[in-house]
Amino acid sequence: MCWYKLVFKQKQPIHIGKFEWGVVSETEIFIPGWTMWGALVNAYMIKNKAKDKNEIQEIQKDFETITNFFPSFDGETILEPKYKDGKFYLGDYSAEEFRYKYVKADFKTAVEPISRKAKDEHLYEFEYIIPEFYWIGLIKIENEEIKNFFEGKKPEIFIGGDTKYGYGLLKLEDSKEAKNEDLENWNLSNDGKPNNKTLKNFLEFETNIKFEGELKLIPELDFRQNTPVLTDARYFVNVGSTVDSSINISSYKIYKGKFIRNANSP
């Protein structure tokens, strides 16, 4: 029962769905915990067949205590999220600079199978982060089988969008027990509570929280049918924001990259 630091090497471009502006599918520039959670559960279930729905739910639970993942050039230090002059930064890059340098876009269209011509009004632009990074985050593992999953043959996972078409492949480069300074660096206590520094995970907003940064409405969606079903939506203080020290941290715990008040736990 301990925290692990996972280091993935990005092997393919990745698209982490963020927003759609008309025909542009924008990508997020870090990997939210819930996206990583989905990719890990998927990869684990391909390797370890579940007997029934209960077992599937157990597996889903096993991966829930996980942080967001941030890019790194060297596989050691992440580009820290922060706000500077009102702008969101990853390391020394403002979001705009990061996008300019490391996010590219493809133009694509659907094709009508029978006539084989481009389908009318289906041109879209698809953004992705180029494969120049390691991605680092933490996960708490309480189950021996999950530990073996990371420590055995290094798993490959597919993350984000268009994973069937040459996007999304990450390969686990390294997994080791997180040291105290790792937890400190990720603003986490051993039992998954936040400490009062710059956030690396989203923090559920309450009216008494004073912070410097940005507020985000985060929906959680179930994609198992064509029209995704909204399973949860709340306001969160964005990663990179700095929170006033008066916040009562004992009432929060981490869940898929978000600090959620215990009372509101799913």
Next chain:
Amino acid sequence: MSEKNNVVKKLEVYALATDPIHIGTGGYNIGRVDNTIVRDPITNIPKIPGSSLAGTWRYYVVLETLKDIKDKQPDWQDIKNENGDTIGEKLENYDWKNLPSSDIKLSSWKRFVGNQIMRIKCAGQDDTPDKNSDSEENTGHCGHCIVCKGFGFSKRDISWQGMLFFSDLNILFFPVFTYRGTKWITTSSRLKEIGIEEEAPSENKIRTKQGDEGHLNLGWLYLEVESRHTFCNEIKICNKQENISFTLTPEDVIIVPENLFSHIVNSNLEVRTSVSIDPITGAAKEGALFTSEAIPRGTIFYGEIRIFDKKGFEGLEEKLKPLPKDKELEDALKDSKHFYETLGIGGMTTRGFGRLKIELIP
């Protein structure tokens, strides 16, 4: 190289362009060519995107299946009247009940029970993603056949990612004109991908089989030949039965430095100029001249397809049962790849572009 564990089967894909290949960027252009082609953003080398490969192959599997089973499929009503709680169960119980014994020879993947309700619309984008997967009047993806289960589908009641994952097809050997005839350039990192260890040449130098040419032109670039390359075996791109499909001899291959590969490829793409003709005068139409670039005929590509055995997911949702076996999906891809040799991939396939010869190697 190929690998197989109990959940993921990798197939190597080799493709020879028998026509120029044009995968357009949707009219997005910078520079001297009107219709540009898709490139890798990091290396700037043209490629065939995985989505283009997956989309065409999906269509070709549908074509290959329907040509043999179209007049043998039962009516929807017959399936509906069959025993079973879900459409999947009914299809399993019906199991080609009225198929004449002479058709028993149909290959196993074509007899996959879901194919009993396969339609041409299972290819391409779904027309009716807002309908349920067991909806009778549904005209989009059926959600049950080997194509929907293998390539994925998305309906109102259930979405399924599919079991087939396609990588991009990247250029492995690229043909260029030299005064000693056409040669195929590659780099040591590209050879490494197919399991051939070969040292890279020094900066601005190249390596050939003979190694004593002094200098050689690759298109307009005139480069010094540094030394011999060491691999001596023919590169046979063939299937398991040793039925050789295409071969490159060591004499055909030149190894170039990594940093020059993109320049040489982009300098030697095919650029075709077209114009509309005014049917009345027979003369070129004013303002209708346009240029298209394409990857030239003779280019050899390399990529891979992974087949995920997702039996573990059947417990997630009754509607997903039954899932095809990985061998059935592999055979479906193999039996339908011949369509690339006639119908091709990408744009302008009615005008001499797009045909590929594909080999799949487990």
